[in-house]
Amino acid sequence: MGILSFLIFWPVVLGLFLLVRPGSPRGVATFATLGAAVEFIASLWLWNGFIPGAGFQFTESVDWIPSLGIGYRVGIDGISLLLVLLTTFLTVIAVVSSFSAITDRQRGYYASLLFLEAGVIGAFVATDVFLFYVFWEVMLVPMYFLIGIWGGKRRIYATVKFVLYTMAGSLLMLVAILWTYHYTGGYSGSGTFNLLDWYGLKIPAHTQVWLFAAFALAFAIKVPMFPFHTWLPDAHVEAPAAGSIMLAGVLLKLGTYGFIRFAIPIFPEGFEFFDTAILVLSVIGIVYGAKMTLIQDDMKSLVAYSSVSHLGFVMLGLSAMNLIGITGSLLQQINHGISTGALFLLIGIIYERRHTRMIADYGGVFAIAPVFTIAFLIVGLSSIGLPGTNGFVGEFLILLGAFATSPFWAIIGTVGIVLAAGYILWMVMRVFFGPITNAVNESIRDLTGRELATVVPMVILIFWIGVYPSPFLKRIEPDLKKWLEQARPSRLIDAPDSERPCYVLIDAPVVAGEETR
Amino acid sequence: MNFAAITPEIILTAGALFLMVAEVATNGKRNLGWMTALIIALAGWSVIAQFGHIEAAFGGMVLSDRFAQFFRIILFTGSLLATLTAAAAWRGGKGVFGAAYFPLLLISIVGMDLLVSGANLIVIFLGLEILSLPLYAMAAGRISSDESVEAGAKYFLTGAFASGFLLFGIALVYGATGTFALEGIGQEISAGARFLPFLWVGAVLILIGFLFKIAAVPFHAWAPDVYTGAPTTTVAFFAAAPKAAAIGLLLRLTLTALVDVPLETVIWAAAWLSMLVGNVWALRQRDLKRLLAYSGIAHVGYLLVGLTAKGAGSVGAIGFYLLGYAAMSVGAFAVVAAVETGKGPTTLESIAGLGRRRPGISAALSIFMFALVGIPPTVGFAGKFVLFSEALKAGYLGLVIWAVTFSAVSVYYYLRVVVALWMWPEPEGVSASAPHRDGLYWPVLGLASLITLLLGVLPQPFLKMAAESLFWLL
Numbered sequence: 001m002g003i004l005s006f007l008i009f010w011p012v013v014l015g016l017f018l019l020v021r022p023g024s025p026r027g028v029a030t031f032a033t034l035g036a037a038v039e040f041i042a043s044l045w046l047w048n049g050f051i052p053g054a055g056f057q058f059t060e061s062v063d064w065i066p067s068l069g070i071g072y073r074v075g076i077d078g079i080s081l082l083l084v085l086l087t088t089f090l091t092v093i094a095v096v097s098s099f100s101a102i103t104d105r106q107r108g109y110y111a112s113l114l115f116l117e118a119g120v121i122g123a124f125v126a127t128d129v130f131l132f133y134v135f136w137e138v139m140l141v142p143m144y145f146l147i148g149i150w151g152g153k154r155r156i157y158a159t160v161k162f163v164l165y166t167m168a169g170s171l172l173m174l175v176a177i178l179w180t181y182h183y184t185g186g187y188s189g190s191g192t193f194n195l196l197d198w199y200g201l202k203i204p205a206h207t208q209v210w211l212f213a214a215f216a217l218a219f220a221i222k223v224p225m226f227p228f229h230t231w232l233p234d235a236h237v238e239a240p241a242a243g244s245i246m247l248a249g250v251l252l253k254l255g256t257y258g259f260i261r262f263a264i265p266i267f268p269e270g271f272e273f274f275d276t277a278i279l280v281l282s283v284i285g286i287v288y289g290a291k292m293t294l295i296q297d298d299m300k301s302l303v304a305y306s307s308v309s310h311l312g313f314v315m316l317g318l319s320a321m322n323l324i325g326i327t328g329s330l331l332q333q334i335n336h337g338i339s340t341g342a343l344f345l346l347i348g349i350i351y352e353r354r355h356t357r358m359i360a361d362y363g364g365v366f367a368i369a370p371v372f373t374i375a376f377l378i379v380g381l382s383s384i385g386l387p388g389t390n391g392f393v394g395e396f397l398i399l400l401g402a403f404a405t406s407p408f409w410a411i412i413g414t415v416g417i418v419l420a421a422g423y424i425l426w427m428v429m430r431v432f433f434g435p436i437t438n439a440v441n442e443s444i445r446d447l448t449g450r451e452l453a454t455v456v457p458m459v460i461l462i463f464w465i466g467v468y469p470s471p472f473l474k475r476i477e478p479d480l481k482k483w484l485e486q487a488r489p490s491r492l493i494d495a496p497d498s499e500r501p502c503y504v505l506i507d508a509p510v511v512a513g514e515e516t517r
Numbered sequence: 518m519n520f521a522a523i524t525p526e527i528i529l530t531a532g533a534l535f536l537m538v539a540e541v542a543t544n545g546k547r548n549l550g551w552m553t554a555l556i557i558a559l560a561g562w563s564v565i566a567q568f569g570h571i572e573a574a575f576g577g578m579v580l581s582d583r584f585a586q587f588f589r590i591i592l593f594t595g596s597l598l599a600t601l602t603a604a605a606a607w608r609g610g611k612g613v614f615g616a617a618y619f620p621l622l623l624i625s626i627v628g629m630d631l632l633v634s635g636a637n638l639i640v641i642f643l644g645l646e647i648l649s650l651p652l653y654a655m656a657a658g659r660i661s662s663d664e665s666v667e668a669g670a671k672y673f674l675t676g677a678f679a680s681g682f683l684l685f686g687i688a689l690v691y692g693a694t695g696t697f698a699l700e701g702i703g704q705e706i707s708a709g710a711r712f713l714p715f716l717w718v719g720a721v722l723i724l725i726g727f728l729f730k731i732a733a734v735p736f737h738a739w740a741p742d743v744y745t746g747a748p749t750t751t752v753a754f755f756a757a758a759p760k761a762a763a764i765g766l767l768l769r770l771t772l773t774a775l776v777d778v779p780l781e782t783v784i785w786a787a788a789w790l791s792m793l794v795g796n797v798w799a800l801r802q803r804d805l806k807r808l809l810a811y812s813g814i815a816h817v818g819y820l821l822v823g824l825t826a827k828g829a830g831s832v833g834a835i836g837f838y839l840l841g842y843a844a845m846s847v848g849a850f851a852v853v854a855a856v857e858t859g860k861g862p863t864t865l866e867s868i869a870g871l872g873r874r875r876p877g878i879s880a881a882l883s884i885f886m887f888a889l890v891g892i893p894p895t896v897g898f899a900g901k902f903v904l905f906s907e908a909l910k911a912g913y914l915g916l917v918i919w920a921v922t923f924s925a926v927s928v929y930y931y932l933r934v935v936v937a938l939w940m941w942p943e944p945e946g947v948s949a950s951a952p953h954r955d956g957l958y959w960p961v962l963g964l965a966s967l968i969t970l971l972l973g974v975l976p977q978p979f980l981k982m983a984a985e986s987l988f989w990l991l
Contacts, residue, residue: 065977067984068903134893141892144932148940156940160932167890167928171921174902178909178917 002060003045004074004125007084010039011091011118015111029099032110036092039117043088050081053478056127056196064131069181069192073128078479079260079330080124082472083253086337087124090249091117093454094242097345101241101352102150109150112142113242120250124257129177130193132262133170136254140166143243143251151238158231158238165231169218176214180266198266199486205269212270215263216278222255225278225315226285229308236304241348244300248307249341253333256314260330264318265487279319283409285312290419294426299357302427303343306383309416310336316413317398321487325401326480327473332394334472335382335465339391342379342458346372349451353444359427364436369446373432375455380424382462385417390465522574522581522634524567525560525589526627532556533623540617550604553619554597557626561593577698578637585634587836587983588765592633594968595757595843596626601961602851603750605954618658621651622754629762633769638687638697641766645683645730648762649676652755656747668746675729675739683726689719690775699774706777720778723770730763733817734790741798744810749857752806753850756813757843764820764839768832771824785825789919791818796923799930804862805853808930809846812889815927816842822920823904826911833983834903840979841896841972845888848965852882855958865933870943878955879938881962886931888969891924896972903980 001009014035018028051057056075064072076084094113102109119139126132140163148159177193183203185191203211221228232252236244264271271278289308296302314336317329350365350372351357366373382389385396395417402410436442447455465472520527536549536556543549564586572581600622628648635641653676657669691697693716694705706716725736732740744752771780795815802808820842823835855878856871857863872879888897901924905917972979 065980067977067980068906134898137893137898141887144935145939148936156936159940160929160936163932164925164928168925171925172918175905175909175914175917175921178902178906179914181906182910 002058002074003042004058004076004121005060007039007043007088008074008118008122008125010042011035011114011121015114015118018107018111018114021107028106028110029095029102032095032114033092035114036088036095036117040088040092043085046076046081047085050076050078050475052078052475053482055479055482059127064128068130069185069190069194070130071128071194072131073194074122074125074131075127076125078476079483080257081475082330082334083124083250083257084121086253086334087117087120087250089457090245090337090341093341093345093458094245096450096454097245097348098240098242099450101348105149108145112145113246115139116142116146116246120246120254123254127195128193129181129195129198129262132195133174133177136170136258137167139251143247146243146246147235147239150240150243153238154234155238158234161231162235165221165228166218169221169228172214173218176211180211195262201266203267205273208267208270209273210270212263212267212274215258215267216274219255219258219263220281222258223252223311223315224255224308225281226288226308226312227281229285229289232308233301233304236307236344237298237300241344241351244344244348245341248303248344249337252307252311253337256311256318256329256333259315259318260326260483265483268487271487275319275321278315279406279409282312282315282319283413285309286316286413286416287312287419290416290423293423294419297359299347299359299427299431300344302359302423303340303347306420306423307336307340309420310340310383312416313395313398313413316402316409320398320401320405321484322401322404323477323481323484324397324404326484327477328394328397328399328401330476330480331465331469331472332391332398335390335394338458338461338465339379339383339389342455342462343376343383345454345458346376346379349447350444354441359430361438362431362441363434363438364432365441365444366432367436368442368444371447371452372444375447375459376432377428378459378462380428382466384420384424388463388466390462390469392466393469519572519574521567521570522572522579524563525593526630528560528563529556529623529627529630532560533620533627536620536623537617540620548604548607549619550600550607553622554600554604556623557593557597557600560626561590561597564589564593573636575640577700578640579631579634580636581634583985584765584769584832588633588761589630591761591765591836591840591843592626592629592758594840595761595847596622596629596754598843598847598851598961598965599750599754599757601964602753602847602854602958605851605957605961606750606854618655621655625649625651625655625754626758629758632762633765635766636699638690638699638702642680642683642687644762644766645680645726648759649680649730652676652751652759655751655754656743658751659748662746664746665748668743671739672743672747679726679729679736681726682722682729686719686722686724686726689715689722691719693719699769702774703776706775717778720775720780721783723775724767724780724783727763727767728787731760731817731820732814733787733821734794734814735787737791737794737814740814741807741810744813745804745806745862749806749850749854752809753847753854756809756846756850760813760817760820761839761843764824764835767824768835771827772832781825781827784821785913785916788818788821788825788916791815791821792920792923793818796926796930799927802930803864803866805865805868805934806850806863808934809849809853812927812931813846815923816846816889818923819901819904819920822908822913822916825913825916826908828907828911830910830984831904831907833980834900834907836983837896837972837976837980838900838904841888841900841969844965844968844972845885845895845897848962848969849882849885849889851958851961851965852878852885855953855955865937866944868934869937869941870939871937872939873943875953875955878958878962881966883935883938884966884969886934888973890928890931894970894973896969896976899973899976903976 056077059075062072064070119135122135144159144163181191224232286309289305292305293302314329314332317325382391385391625648628644631644635644653673656672657666659665693712694702729736795811799811823831888895891897891901909917
């Protein structure tokens with residue numbers, strides 16, 4: 001068994017064991033933490049052994065349903081490496097952050113988190129389209145329970161909406177998958193679900209448009225792109241804090257990952273047809289999401305709408321279809337996972353103390369909980385994209401790439417950054433500064449040791465990627481270059497100098513000067 | 518006389534006679550359910566032992582080919598699960614089980630068996646009647662309950678009606694081709710039948726007769742009432758087994774006898790309507806048995822999608838789906854049987870918060886619900902996957918899109934059951950230690966869950982067997 005199979009099945013085994021194992025709830029939490037930590041450490045092996053630009057690595061391939069051309073095929077390349085690491089990392093954080101928040105039915109809770117992790121990792125590493133679809137659907141089940149059992153007041157509404165939206169999108173994708181499968185077999189019966197074979201297909205352009213649309217609908221709902229985003233604020237607001245961390249941190253990335261791994265390279269001409277639409281919708285998403293945050297009085301729904309805005313950036317970078325834009329897009333996915341995950345983590349911590357997320361209920365928290373405030377400020381600034389934090393690198397690359405192909409929309413997109421500064425800082429101001437308006441808040445405890453242990457690693461990552469992103473960029477860029485050759489429609493070839501690796505660009509002193517501009 | 522072709526029938530009939538005597542001898546005080554399950558398992562074993570040997574009997578009227586053996590395995594699996602449910606629900610000879618319940622059940626299986634192994638329209642009609650008559654009695658099994666008697670009467674009336682259609686259709690087909698033998702009919706049609714309108718009308722009438730039996734729209738109206746009124750154990754039985762038998766027969770009929778008869782349009786329309794009506798009406802049901810009745814109608818729609826496709830692969834896909842459907846639906850009914858109190862219907866409210874009190878059966882019901890939705894890694898997903906794949910291969914893109922659209926609709930009502938189990942608060946005044954007999958249901962729930970998950974994760978061996986045993990039929 002390879003390392004990737006271990007990463008998929010270890011959480012499953014662990015989760016099943018948690019469900020049947022006798023013992024105290026406290027024991028369950030410790031056990032889950034240890035298991036998730038083992039998983040994370042095992043995933044670091046991938047980081048060490050990864051060879052940039054060598055295509056799919058750590059591959060495993062076993063026949064599963066050979067009569068239908070289905071195999072258990074897994075592997076990672078530069079596109080999925082960081083996403084897998086992000087998943088294992090955030091799961092540890094999510095598990096640890098739940099110690100005191102979850103007091104009911106702990107077994108099921110931690111088992112669900114672990115099953116979720118398994119499903120997400122499976123979807124990220126699958127190189128067989130059937131296998132991907134299986135994991136894509138499987139992960140709905142634990143998330144459904146996480147929101148529905150351990151969520152807030154309107155949890156049932158939110159969880160059913162979440163599942164219905166996702167299922168509605170993905171079933172049409174299933175039809176498209178089946179259609180393409182029969183296309184690979186030329187209707188003679190020997191079709192295959194092997195992704196690498198699908199990359200070589202020459203499907204007629206007008207058919208690609210339909211197939212791409214079916215895939216894109218499923219992924220656009222998951223991202224979520226405007227106007228398919230309405231499930232997200234509900235799901236976020238009602239989910240328990242750890243559920244929100246996983247949802248924002250990794251589940252949404254599956255949508256953007258789906259575009260990069262499946263929809264665009266398999267149907268490049270279909271993408272060409274929809275490229276402008278995606279571009280416009282992502283810019284609308286950026287501005288609309290940012291605008292909506294301004295009228296939210298619940299911190300969680302504020303961050304949820306900011307997710308819509310940030311993922312608009314990710315899609316903007318994708319639609320630029322040049323190396324810089326797409327690299328920025330991929331890096332920004334990681335950044336968003338860390339920053340927004342950390343925001344949800346911190347909101348969860350303060351919610352545990354005061355049982356309210358309403359901005360109006362707070363004020364002057366800085367004086368009571370200074371460490372908490374500083375952590376929140378750092379995370380918030382990284383979400384805005386302040387230079388020196390991870391958010392800046394991603395957004396900068398995305399806008400650079402987008403500007404090369406469509407300056408007009410890139411400029412409108414920057415409005416989102418301005419608004420982001422507004423809504424985050426305004427929230428920080430209302431919650432943490434000013435006079436203490438609510439006497440109850442004086443009893444708020446500052447971060448405990450366990451909570452610090454979850455927050456500090458995220459802050460470290462924020463600065464690491466912000467100051468020295470090249471270890472990350474080096475690993476993702478060579479594969480993206482190859483990806484572009486596969487995926488780029490003929491008309492979008494741009495100037496050769498923009499093909500320079502981005503990490504060179506950022507390390508170079510001249511551009512570094514630009515950064516601080 | 519070649520008795521090898523009807524070994525399972527002989528075992529089942531002998532078993533039925535033995536049980537009748539045993540019933541009298543024990544004065545109805547012993548639970549004969551487990552014994553019945555054993556007899557069915559024995560009959561199933563005889564099929565597996567014979568698997569691959571083609572036997573014909575009664576001058577070619579009964580044909581035990583691989584197709585028949587394959588469908589017998591499906592039938593016996595469904596029946597075994599239903600019998601285990603009935604055995605678990607047995608309550609000291611009172612109510613449902615006062616009558617000769619288990620012998621009737623075995624005789625009904627004999628009828629289904631004949632249906633899938635019949636190679637002659639007369640045998641097929643005989644099979645249908647042998648299958649139906651015990652079911653009417655079983656539907657009315659709870660004599661003290663008005664609903665149950667009403668269900669029996671309704672089922673009987675519509676069943677008789679369907680038999681009428683079928684007989685008339687058989688007569689017309691005979692008139693057009695001059696033979697009852699399926700193979701002969703096929704040859705006549707290929708050679709150019711003379712009375713084409715007779716043949717077509719006859720074929721459509723036969724089809725309608727069976728559409729009644731499987732409760733496809735627009736011949737479904739009896740199903741919800743009968744499902745609600747009849748005893749749950751009976752419903753578990755006829756949700757799975759007769760459907761499998763009737764669909765198996767339809768497959769053989771359309772592929773060997775009524776070749777070149779354009780029945781696809783009728784099947785296509787019935788599929789289209791069944792998915793619509795079943796799924797949409799299920800949305801507003803709160804009674805679990807009614808909900809499962811409409812869900813059954815919807816699943817018949819999915820099966821008819823495969824029947825429309827009409828290809829080598831689709832036969833295997835249908836068989837696979839039927840086996841999976843037997844496990845998930847009988848499993849779900851078994852849970853209903855376990856939680857029903859006998860006082861009033863079993864509604865969503867009555868299972869509210871059950872996950873806390875009885876996590877075992879709640880987990881089982883959740884598995885079946887996710888399987889009925891079609892979420893991997895359950896057989897519900899694998900089954901829909903192969904069915905829709907075959908339909909798409911045959912070019913029915915619109916039908917497949919329709920099917921997945923209503924699969925998405927079905928998410929709502931299936932998951933509402935899961936919501937009730939785990940997310941609704943428990944009703945007031947329910948003690949955590951209220952007595953129940955869930956332990957008795959472990960055989961059926963365990964077996965059904967095992968099939969649901971195992972066939973979902975590792976469908977290959979079964980799909981391979983299906984493909985091999987059915988390929989030559991064409």
